[in-house]
Amino acid sequence: MTSKSIDHSGLTFRRDYFGDLTAWQALVDLLKDTFDIDIGPLQQMGGPDPSSMPFGWFAADGQLAANLSAFAMPLMVNGRTVNAAAFQSGAVRPAWRGRGLYRDLTQKALAWCEEKGFEAIVLYTDKPALYEPYGFHALPMHAYSGPAPAPAASGRPARTLDPSRPADLSVLQAALKRRMPVSETLAVVESTAMFLINTRLDPSVRLSFIEDRQTVIAWKADGDRFMLLDVVAQQIAALAEIIGSLGLRPAMAEVLFCPDRLGWEGETRAPGGGTCFMFRASDEIALEAPAMLSPMADF
Ligand SMILES: CC(C)(COP(=O)(O)OP(=O)(O)OC[C@H]1O[C@@H](n2cnc3c(N)ncnc32)[C@H](O)[C@@H]1OP(=O)(O)O)[C@@H](O)C(=O)NCCC(=O)NCCS
Incomplete structure (x- = not known):
């Protein structure tokens, strides 16, 4: 997968940029434009998760062209605490799609998780095919x-x-x-x-x-x-x-x-909605009972 090309001409890569409020606002705008959700109020509610590690490609005018963020999300699974990370805020603006930017950010986020020693990674998506090549499996929710x-x-x-x-x-x-x-x-x-x-x-x-x-x-x-x-x-x-x-x-x-x-x-x-919860871990995981993550933990 690493041999595939990426075209990032005109863009600058930044990670861990949440301390810069202009860059944070660029992410707020990207998520508003892509998913019609507004995470802006988070700043008045204690801020983003302190473990957040965003990876982004920025255009010269400050627009965020592509982003994927990871953060620590320890989970209780079958009675044991799993040191898990979660991926969120994955999006590429239409003008920059098809250039390998998302593949690049996925690889960078996976490398960060590896470096930090997370046991597992979880995410929600309506495009499971995007993550299956990296070893993510859908976990049915109930x-x-x-x-x-x-x-x-x-x-x-x-x-x-x-x-x-x-x-x-x-x-x-x-x-x-x-x-x-x-x-x-x-x-x-x-x-x-x-x-x-x-x-x-x-x-x-x-x-x-x-x-x-x-x-x-x-x-x-x-x-x-x-x-x-x-x-x-x-x-x-x-x-x-x-x-x-x-x-x-x-x-x-x-x-x-x-x-x-x-x-x-x-x-x-099975709850309604088209999103799929995906899990990636070195050991296969099977829940001991049908379960779902509370919607209050949606990320
Ligand atoms: C999905 C999205 C992130 C892809 O971004 P992109 O920069 O165009 O993707 P890339 O060019 O890096 O392609 C990465 C891989 O994903 C594949 N891919 C791209 N769009 C896809 C889609 N809609 N469904 C499944 N696979 C897709 C590509 O074929 C490529 O595969 P490869 O690595 O085997 O060559 C982008 O279209 C987007 O932001 N869509 C709207 C928001 C969204 O769906 N976010 C992600 C879901 S949580």
Whole structure:
């Protein structure tokens, strides 16, 4: 693969450029133009993940022509912490496509992961064929749904958290710092920056804080269906207690991660959407139970 050519005429390669806010803005623009997502607010929410290592080809006018970023994303997999990296923000502007720039950035990011000794690399994509030549395999994801448990009696009711308010942002950041993985089977260990920006990218996610449990719940409700996206806590409460604290009485529950810590079971189903979660590791990996990464960890 390394023998294939690359045409980077007129472009300058930079890595680790997030300290330069003009270059950061060029990435914000690239992702807005390519995927119609705005990661700009991340700067007001504690900034990008501190382990981020972006690789980019910049044009003379400061535009970012091509980018791929890597960052450390330790994962709980089958009860063991895996020192994983994640790839994100992979895009090439149309005028510069087909010149080998993305192949070059993929190779640079893989070399960085090798150098840092990561055990595994994960990514989301709608183009798995782009990554299969590098040893990435699709890992099927599963959500759970079924009748909701009866709400368990709770202490004080949960209150709404609004991360655009500085005091609530601090509560959320502190909870994210000391969280335990939401599942033994598959979950992020921390991944604060992704959780925070995902609260902006999907404004329909509701955040509630159960004070006496120091627990943040990320959830949605649709009629009599309760959807649980994530639980941020040192000790994960049972689903019945979560529903009780929120003052809800839904008929159906849907959990968008493996509910092994929730004291509840449901039927598995493949989540919708065309994106594929890919995993690359020296050892084959098979999940011990159907699972998915919480949408709050989307990257
Ligand atoms: C996909 C994308 C990153 C490719 O960038 P690019 O610079 O044109 O890619 P390159 O010229 O470096 O080609 C790299 C390889 O990918 C292949 N490739 C390019 N576009 C592809 C696509 N849409 N699907 C599958 N493979 C593709 C090329 O054939 C090439 O294969 P090779 O290494 O065996 O020769 C670019 O088209 C893009 O930004 N698309 C929109 C955003 C996106 O899809 N991002 C990546 C998904 S997470």
